[in-house]
Amino acid sequence: MRLRSPSLWIAVISMIAVAGFVLSDLGRKPSPGPLAEVHAREDDLAGSRDCSACHGGWGQSMTEACLACHEPIGSQIERRAGLHGKLVDAKQLECAFCHSDHHGGDFQIVNTQSFTAAGVADAEKFDHQLVGYAMGGKHLELACEKCHEHANDLVLNQGTHRFGGLETSCVKCHKDPHEGRMALTCADCHGEDDFKKIISRDHDRFLPLVGGHGSASCRDCHEKEQPHALELLGRDVRPLRRECADCHDSPHGRRIVEGVAEFAARTTGASCVECHRPGHEDFAAADAEITRDRHAASGFPLDFPHDLATCEDCHDSRLTTFELRYPGRGPNDCGRCHEDVHRGQFDFGRLELRRCTSCHDPEGFEPHAFTLERHSLTRFPLTGRHVETGCDDCHERPDPKKPRAFHGTPRGCDRCHADAHAGFFAKAAPKEVRARGAACDRCHSTGSFSELPAAGFDHATWTAFALAGAHAQSECESCHERTRKPDASERTFGRVVDRYGKLAGCATCHEDAHHGAFDRPELPREVEGRTGCARCHGESSFRTFATGFDHGRWTGYFLEGGHGNLACAECHAPLAAQDAFGRTTAPARGRECAACHDDPHGGQFLRNAQTDCQRCHRSTTRFAELFFNHNVHSRYRLDETHAKVACSACHKPETLGGVTMVRYRPLGMKCSDCHGAPEDPLRRRKENDE
Numbered sequence: 001m002r003l004r005s006p007s008l009w010i011a012v013i014s015m016i017a018v019a020g021f022v023l024s025d026l027g028r029k030p031s032p033g034p035l036a037e038v039h040a041r042e043d044d045l046a047g048s049r050d051c052s053a054c055h056g057g058w059g060q061s062m063t064e065a066c067l068a069c070h071e072p073i074g075s076q077i078e079r080r081a082g083l084h085g086k087l088v089d090a091k092q093l094e095c096a097f098c099h100s101d102h103h104g105g106d107f108q109i110v111n112t113q114s115f116t117a118a119g120v121a122d123a124e125k126f127d128h129q130l131v132g133y134a135m136g137g138k139h140l141e142l143a144c145e146k147c148h149e150h151a152n153d154l155v156l157n158q159g160t161h162r163f164g165g166l167e168t169s170c171v172k173c174h175k176d177p178h179e180g181r182m183a184l185t186c187a188d189c190h191g192e193d194d195f196k197k198i199i200s201r202d203h204d205r206f207l208p209l210v211g212g213h214g215s216a217s218c219r220d221c222h223e224k225e226q227p228h229a230l231e232l233l234g235r236d237v238r239p240l241r242r243e244c245a246d247c248h249d250s251p252h253g254r255r256i257v258e259g260v261a262e263f264a265a266r267t268t269g270a271s272c273v274e275c276h277r278p279g280h281e282d283f284a285a286a287d288a289e290i291t292r293d294r295h296a297a298s299g300f301p302l303d304f305p306h307d308l309a310t311c312e313d314c315h316d317s318r319l320t321t322f323e324l325r326y327p328g329r330g331p332n333d334c335g336r337c338h339e340d341v342h343r344g345q346f347d348f349g350r351l352e353l354r355r356c357t358s359c360h361d362p363e364g365f366e367p368h369a370f371t372l373e374r375h376s377l378t379r380f381p382l383t384g385r386h387v388e389t390g391c392d393d394c395h396e397r398p399d400p401k402k403p404r405a406f407h408g409t410p411r412g413c414d415r416c417h418a419d420a421h422a423g424f425f426a427k428a429a430p431k432e433v434r435a436r437g438a439a440c441d442r443c444h445s446t447g448s449f450s451e452l453p454a455a456g457f458d459h460a461t462w463t464a465f466a467l468a469g470a471h472a473q474s475e476c477e478s479c480h481e482r483t484r485k486p487d488a489s490e491r492t493f494g495r496v497v498d499r500y501g502k503l504a505g506c507a508t509c510h511e512d513a514h515h516g517a518f519d520r521p522e523l524p525r526e527v528e529g530r531t532g533c534a535r536c537h538g539e540s541s542f543r544t545f546a547t548g549f550d551h552g553r554w555t556g557y558f559l560e561g562g563h564g565n566l567a568c569a570e571c572h573a574p575l576a577a578q579d580a581f582g583r584t585t586a587p588a589r590g591r592e593c594a595a596c597h598d599d600p601h602g603g604q605f606l607r608n609a610q611t612d613c614q615r616c617h618r619s620t621t622r623f624a625e626l627f628f629n630h631n632v633h634s635r636y637r638l639d640e641t642h643a644k645v646a647c648s649a650c651h652k653p654e655t656l657g658g659v660t661m662v663r664y665r666p667l668g669m670k671c672s673d674c675h676g677a678p679e680d681p682l683r684r685r686k687e688n689d690e
Helices: 006-027 062-069 071-079 112-117 137-141 211-215 254-264 268-274 292-297 384-388 424-428 431-435 459-463 496-500 551-555 561-565 681-689
Strands: 653-656 659-662
Touching: 062 071, 254 268, 254 292
Parallel strands: none
Antiparallel strands: 653 659
């Protein structure tokens, strides 16, 4: 029979379902007890008779049923993370083995038995390493509820966790004082015992933090805003490798740093570790490793005679500062350790002369090795006769208690030689020459005093008397007469003062042929820089004049008119032979006209035994031109009548003393002296009235 009716099919299925429920219910056992409150509060679990919700249904285990609600636990098991992920025993993986229920509402499903079943004997000493968190230090002193605040809760609230759900990041529990600026984690620098105590894991890869480095703070080396700042560590920035010199100033000189670096095949900045270990508390530590090879690399090999010296011999430990204890001495700095027998005489000038080894062998001070070549490095090279001189001749030791004098030995010739010139050149030389030092070597060589410069003696520079003209043609002996016997300085070359006396210009050697006529107070003492005879005369000849001769200026007699056209010999007659002064012309006969000209008036105009021709003859070219006013220059006034009379009418030629001349005076002034008529009384009375 076929069941084609839908209603019939529904009825059959319903009957089967009811039969299944009846059979299932007939197979149930009674509940062992009430659920724990955490399960009982769930609507789909509390009061339900469907045990499969927890114990599994058709083809589902109880563990699978539990994990359907507790998904995070299932995730741990799959990832093998957390405590549940570490459970490997099949029994342990059954939830009910550790967490039983049906013991009442106040029963805690997570309890001591749970931990024991999971292999944790004491829950209070739970090893967090089991859940992937290595906890230590202060964390071990904390009660569980300090981190797991619901650890002891009887019933967990919805969404809370008793133990799980926490993160291991420090900032989840602790405030970050760096405010997120650090790329490193807290655990890279801080331990779990004390946050104030800084640790540095893996720092030994770069620099062991021991010795002096162990007491340094992080910021001492990792300053802010610097390439090595703490904030940059751990980022995708390759750390810059540093050397000792990047942080520490080297107290050593350049010589030792470069020498040790070359010896150790290191850079100068990293050469410190060749002698100093990073574990030193300070660089002056006694355990610095200075071998002989390293000492030699510093520039001071410990060869003889320093091979037997101890460190303390040269580096006194009583000296507290590095600069005093290690002053940076070189093998040639003998005076830094040995007493200077020269008492600092060579602590000056050129470096090669300050070293003891410049004059002495390093293995012994005697004999000295100060050669002529080395002496030439001083300010007094030895040449000529000085080469033959013994050292003691110049470097005397008058006091045995004092060192022999080397530095400061006078270099002047007068130190050993008497001045044959008696100090003349120290006074007579021009100021600019004296400023340079009037030393003998300016004229004399060290071979012989008789050797003069190839250019000869500069007479002008050293005596202020240039040899020019006739002087240049004269022999030296003309002024410097040789003596028969040498003086105390073995000089035979005569002195001018010995022959002529005090130096007084031209007058020193030449007598004044003018007898002082040109030294009158009103005349100039200097003309264009020349004095004495040189005011007029040149040095080639006394007959030549440097700038001509101003007759009026020097004699007071101006050559005007006809006088200006005359030759000198017209007034200064040539002499047949030189006089005692070397003159070849005679002095002028006088300044008056009569000295050169005859008096045509026969002395008629003499006054005080002199005739003043210029009273009437003022023209220097024509004597006929007169300047004569009869009414002024004579005692006879010319009236209108006489003024018309010619001069010759009254002044007629006469023979006086055998010489014919015109009579001018004395003449009679009466009428009768010229007219011979008797005297007219009336006329005379009229003249008297007038």
